Amino acid sequence: MDQVVCAAPAKINLTLDILRRRADGYHDLRMVMQSVSLCDTVRVTRCSDGEIRVRCGGSGLPEGPENIAWKAAHAFFHAVGAADAGAVIEIEKRIPVCAGMAGGSADGAAVLRALRQLCRPQLPDAELERIGAAVGSDVPFCVRGGAALAEGRGEILTTLPGLPECEIVICKPEFGISTPELYGRVRTEKLRRHPDTQAMRDALAAGDLPAAAAAVCNVFEEVLAPDERRDIARIEEALRRGGALSAAMTGSGPTVFGLFDRREAAELAARTLRAEYRQTYLARPLGRTE
Ligand code: C5P
DSSP states (O other): OOEEEEEEEEEEEEEEEEEEEOTTSOEEEEEEEEEEEEEEEEEEEEESSSOEEEEOTTSOOOOSTTSHHHHHHHHHHHHTTOTTOEEEEEEEOOSOSSSSSOHHHHHHHHHHHHHHHHHOTTOOHHHHHHHHHHHOTTHHHHHHBSEEEEEETTTEEEEEOOOOSOEEEEEEOSOOOOHHHHHHHOOGGGOOOOOOHHHHHHHHHHTOHHHHHHTOEEGGGGGOOHHHHHHHHHHHHHHHHTTOSEEEEOTTSSOEEEEESOHHHHHHHHHHHHTTOSEEEEEOBOOBOO
């Protein structure tokens, strides 16, 4: 076997709390993440010429060492002592880029899973997640998938029961928000509202969608610039008006998601939003990655 094709699911943040800034420039986080069915497709072909080649099919993403998929392959070969191995990585992009949905990390995680299958089938999950942590803060979660509490930089994971069956409308406005810049705006002692992470965990454990929806919260929304806040609030309002149990921004944005218990309402809300925001999708929660 020389080729593996993997789905690379996006994530949403059901909660995102920032606890403190660390001496290494990162922030200690506490967040509940959920994989969703909106995904890229990643095809990895093993080759023996020592080169790592990434093809992103006209998505405009970098195809060299700046791409997280490239970094993941490099880190994998290094970690397993196969520094002269090579791979061709073809990515079919569907997850919006720079969107707070871990699209790059999802591709990186898919590369790690594919390379394990191709080269080191016995490598334990914990080791794959450890390799992922060096590639990016969200990569370990993307390796594991499903739902998890993520702490530390985002790499310390506790698996949680996933969201009960529901529909998720995902809407990305066209503007981008720089993740490091948004982190730079956060003064943790000034944040007025923190998510109730325990309430989210309890809701997931009970399979209680309305309670999970009520506990959705992202502290990054407090530090948005006024024009960003206006656009985000507008999409959230449209989702709630359309029947969402709740709506919030995911990660460092600008993507907004709404949780729906009725499929028809979610479809209608997605159709209405898509007229204005091209990057609007319908998705469902996903379980752990196989
Ligand atoms: O780890 P990753 O490359 O995904 O992080 C991107 C940027 O996000 C970091 O350079 C840092 O500015 C910020 N970040 C942070 N604290 C985290 C995760 C990311 O400050 N826990």
